Amino acid sequence: KQEVTQIPAALSVPEGENLVLNCSFTDSAIYNLQWFRQDPGKGLTSLLLIQSSQREQTSGRLNASLDKSSGRSTLYIAASQPGDSATYLCAVPDGGYSTLTFGKGTMLLVSP
Amino acid sequence: NAGVMQNPRHLVRRRGQEARLRCSPMKGHSHVYWYRQLPEEGLKFMVYLQKENIIDESGMPKERFSAEFPKEGPSILRIQQVVRGDSAAYFCASSPPTGPYPDTQYFGPGTRLTVL
Numbered sequence: 554k555q556e557v558t559q560i561p562a563a564l565s566v567p568e569g570e571n572l573v574l575n576c577s578f579t580d581s582a583i584y585n586l587q588w589f590r591q592d593p594g595k596g597l598t599s600l601l602l603i604q605s606s607q608r609e610q611t612s613g614r615l616n617a618s619l620d621k622s623s624g625r626s627t628l629y630i631a632a633s634q635p636g637d638s639a640t641y642l643c644a645v646p647d648g649g650y651s652t653l654t655f656g657k658g659t660m661l662l663v664s665p
Numbered sequence: 666n667a668g669v670m671q672n673p674r675h676l677v678r679r680r681g682q683e684a685r686l687r688c689s690p691m692k693g694h695s696h697v698y699w700y701r702q703l704p705e706e707g708l709k710f711m712v713y714l715q716k717e718n719i720i721d722e723s724g725m726p727k728e729r730f731s732a733e734f735p736k737e738g739p740s741i742l743r744i745q746q747v748v749r750g751d752s753a754a755y756f757c758a759s760s761p762p763t764g765p766y767p768d769t770q771y772f773g774p775g776t777r778l779t780v781l
Contacts, residue, residue, distance in 0.1 A: 587769065596756060597708075597772040642708070652698060652721055653758075653770060657707040 555580045555647045559656035566633055567664050574628040574659045576643035581621045588617050588628050589642040591658070597642065601628070633663045667691070669759050669773035670739075677779045684744040684751070686776045690759030697740045698770060699732060702754040714740060747780045754778075 556579045566572055576586070585604045589597040601610045601617040603626070609618040616629040626643060640660045644653040670689040678684050690697050699711040713721040714734035725732065729747075734740040744751055754777050758770040 589772075594777075596774040597758075599769055599771065602769050644708075647710070652710045652713050652724075653700075653708075654710065655700075655708040 555583075555645060555654045557643060557645060557654050557656040559641075559643060559659050561659055562657065563660040563662075565662045565664065568633060568635060570633050570663075571629070571631050572633055572661075574630070574641050574643075574661070576626040576628070576656055578624045578626075578645050578654075580645075580647075581624050583621065583645045585646065586617075586619050586626050587644045587653070588615075588626075589644065591640045591642060593639075600641075630661075633661075635663050635665050637661060638663050669757055669771050671755075671757050671773035671776050673776060674774060675777050675779070677781060678747050679781050680748055681746050684747050684778055684780075686742040686744075686755050686757075686778070688740040688742070688757030688759075688773060690740070690757075691771055694759035694761050694771070696760045696762070697734050698758045698760075699740075699742050700756045700758065702756065702775075704753070708756065711742075744778075747778075749780045752778055752780045 558577045560575045585602055587602045588600045590600050591597050603610045603617055603619040614631040619626045640658040642655050642658045644655045647654040672687050697714045700708045701711055702708045710724040712725050712732045717736050729745045731743045754775045756775045757773045760770045
């Protein structure tokens with residue numbers, strides 16, 4: 554059974570810092586990995602999807618890497634801003650279908 | 666192209682009542698997924714449906730919970746005889762028909778169920 558762990562559970566940084574969020578998964582036989590953002594009381598916004606054949610994906614100040622063999626992914630946020638404050642979730646497909654297994658998330662607070 | 670729509674956004678029920686949560690997938694999407702987010706816990710998969718078919722319901726509680734995705738209309742998640750432990754945010758996601766690999770899932774804003 555796939556298990557996804559995210560470290561740290563919470564992170565507080567001053568504006569402008571570069572930061573790294575970590576995600577690990579137990580079953581490396583995955584098709585892809587997604588990073589989501591969740592604002593308080595809101596739904597999920599897909600940030601990046603990395604296919605298993607890729608090693609990284611970039612979108613603006615976000616860069617996500619994937620190392621299937623070690624069961625790890627990182628989300629790098631450059632020059633953090635207060636608007637980046639949210640919970641970041643990583644998720645991988647579980648089993649033969651598209652159902653996703655989520656980590657518990659990293660709650661990020663960026664202070665002005 | 667409107668995103669995934671869920672209604673109601675907030676639902677309050679008393680213990681023993683029924684809760685019905687609706688989800689309209691994005692246009693062109695034929696796959697619907699329901700997830701539940703309990704307080705202080707991560708999102709957990711509940712059920713995966715295609716039109717008129719339940720593909721995977723391994724995450725659904727065995728009793729009181731049911732889901733459908735009819736040929737016409739939204740997907741419905743039904744919770745009968747609700748208990749306080751059912752209080753949670755329920756999220757629906759949809760994806761287009763997939764090729765060899767699972768596709769991106771697009772999430773709705775969720776329905777927050779409170780059981781008094």
